[in-house]
Amino acid sequence: MSFRTYSEVTGPDRSGLGEQVAQQRARVAERLASVSAIVAVLSGKGGVGKSYVSAGLARACRAAGRSVGVVDADLRSPTVARLLRAEGPLVADEQGIEPARGTDDIRVMSSDFLLEDGRPLGWRGTTAERFVWTGAIEIGALREFLSDVKWGVLDLLLIDLPPGADAVADLHPLIPNLTGVVAVTIPTEESRRSVARALAAARDDGLPILGIVENMVGSVCPSCREAHPLFEGDAADSLSDEFDVPVWGRVPFGAGREPFVEMAERLAECTVRRP
Amino acid sequence: MKFLCVDCDEQMTFEERQQPGDGTFAAAFACPSCGRKVALLANPMESQLVGALGVKIGGRVLDKEQPFELIRGHMQGREDAFVEPEGAVPRAGAPRWSPEAEARLGKAPNFVRGMIKRIYADYARERGIAEITPEVMDRARVALGLEDM
Numbered sequence: 001m002s003f004r005t006y007s008e009v010t011g012p013d014r015s016g017l018g019e020q021v022a023q024q025r026a027r028v029a030e031r032l033a034s035v036s037a038i039v040a041v042l043s044g045k046g047g048v049g050k051s052y053v054s055a056g057l058a059r060a061c062r063a064a065g066r067s068v069g070v071v072d073a074d075l076r077s078p079t080v081a082r083l084l085r086a087e088g089p090l091v092a093d094e095q096g097i098e099p100a101r102g103t104d105d106i107r108v109m110s111s112d113f114l115l116e117d118g119r120p121l122g123w124r125g126t127t128a129e130r131f132v133w134t135g136a137i138e139i140g141a142l143r144e145f146l147s148d149v150k151w152g153v154l155d156l157l158l159i160d161l162p163p164g165a166d167a168v169a170d171l172h173p174l175i176p177n178l179t180g181v182v183a184v185t186i187p188t189e190e191s192r193r194s195v196a197r198a199l200a201a202a203r204d205d206g207l208p209i210l211g212i213v214e215n216m217v218g219s220v221c222p223s224c225r226e227a228h229p230l231f232e233g234d235a236a237d238s239l240s241d242e243f244d245v246p247v248w249g250r251v252p253f254g255a256g257r258e259p260f261v262e263m264a265e266r267l268a269e270c271t272v273r274r275p
Numbered sequence: 276m277k278f279l280c281v282d283c284d285e286q287m288t289f290e291e292r293q294q295p296g297d298g299t300f301a302a303a304f305a306c307p308s309c310g311r312k313v314a315l316l317a318n319p320m321e322s323q324l325v326g327a328l329g330v331k332i333g334g335r336v337l338d339k340e341q342p343f344e345l346i347r348g349h350m351q352g353r354e355d356a357f358v359e360p361e362g363a364v365p366r367a368g369a370p371r372w373s374p375e376a377e378a379r380l381g382k383a384p385n386f387v388r389g390m391i392k393r394i395y396a397d398y399a400r401e402r403g404i405a406e407i408t409p410e411v412m413d414r415a416r417v418a419l420g421l422e423d424m
Contacts, residue, residue, distance in 0.1 A: 001281065003279055003281045003284070004279060004284065006277055009277050009279055009286050011277065011286040013276060013277055014288075014289045014333060014334050015276050015289075015330075015331070015332050015333055015334055016334055017276070017328070017330045017332075020329075020330040020331065020334075020335065021328070021330065024329060027340075088355070088356055089355050089356055089357055089358045090356060090357050090358070091357075091358055091359070091360050092342060092343070092357045092358070092359065092389055092390070093342075093359065093360050093363065094339075094341065094342070094393050095342070096342045097342050097343055097357075113356060114346065114350060114352045114353060114356045115350075115351075115352065115353060116351075116352075116353045117353075119351070121350075122350070122351035123349045123350060123351065124349055124350070124351055125298055125319065125322075125323045125326070125349065126298045126319035126320055126322075126323050128319060128320045129320045132320065132324055133320075133323050133324045133326075133327040134327075136324065136327040136328055137326075137327035137345070137349060140327060140328065140329045140345045141345060141346050141350070143329075143345075144329075144342070144343050144344070144345055144346050148342035148343050
């Protein structure tokens with residue numbers, strides 16, 4: 001049997017799946033056109049306090065007078081909304097979804113507003129071979145967090161990424177003009193190895209690496225206010241040398257907002273104007 | 276995706292799609308020369324994969340995509356996730372809802388109700404339908420692939 005191939009049949013492709021995807025991306029760009037800077041916070045590894053750092057950065061930037069939004073891109077284990085005291089329900093109309101308002105009027109979107117308390121992220125429909133499509137639908141949901149939320153005019157939109165070295169590579173096609181990434185690590189060698197993979201993914205994608213934050217560097221004594229080490233290691237300094245990126249700050253347990261003030265200044269220096 | 280009638284060497288044209296509610300998907304195509312019709316039948320996993328991309332086989336029927344259409348159409352979400360804006364007034368030219376249609380809409384989970392109400396309204400408005408009845412909803416469900424909502 002002989003017949004023409006897709007490219008040889010020159011009539012229109014009515015489904016236009018490629019065009020539909022392009023329209024989805026265009027809606028993201030249109031919605032984010034009023035956002036001056038978009039920065040992804042990554043760690044590569046879970047349990048390093050990435051969402052805590054995201055929330056701290058957001059609060060410090062807001063305290064410095066900047067308008068700030070936060071996207072919780074960790075759909076499966078949303079945390080940052082609670083840290084910013086943002087709650088649903090979400091107000092929805094045909095123009096979009098109003099972001100929840102958290103501490104200091106920080107605008108927040110998170111799957112925490114959508115999921116039943118105590119229930120995992122789940123999707124309707126068949127569960128057969130779910131590994132084939134769950135990645136696609138989660139990226140689609142993140143796309144809608146970006147395109148369908150009424151972010152309005154923002155100086156800074158922080159994206160709190162899920163763990164995983166490739167998380168930023170999944171995000172970048174949605175936001176081609178991502179301003180850059182901030183990496184969060186704890187001092188240990190295990191964390192260094194994991195964050196190094198995530199930073200390599202960012203660098204391979206051509207993304208600017210703005211700075212490194214070392215979290216859980218010690219526990220602050222409530223009496224003398226001195227920080228005592230919690231973990232061995234020098235992950236931040238090693239990553240700084242390896243990727244030629246400054247260490248923006250170190251955050252002990254119980255430190256409050258203070259360590260984030262200088263980080264917010266560093267972030268402002270990097271994000272005054274999005275290229 | 277294109278369909279070719281091999282006998283006629285003609286590109287087949289899209290006729291209609293159906294989602295019977297069992298997770299499967301069907302789309303019919305016809306040859307403009309000989310009139311032969313074929314149906315593409317996708318199993319639930321294949322249908323889910325396409326749905327996960329947020330795209331429509333055969334193209335979008337309505338121009339405008341609703342906010343969080345993918346999330347609200349697929350996520351197992353909490354009933355109180357969304358509220359309508361207070362004091363919202365219907366858009367000028369918005370179709371009426373018959374009591375029967377309102378009652379039927381009220382059975383939809385709250386997670387999707389506001390969204391599908393706007394989808395039905397857009398469907399009716401684009402077709403000059405003044406009142407949304409259960410019959411209009413049935414037609415829209417087939418045309419828009421809302422059978423599983």
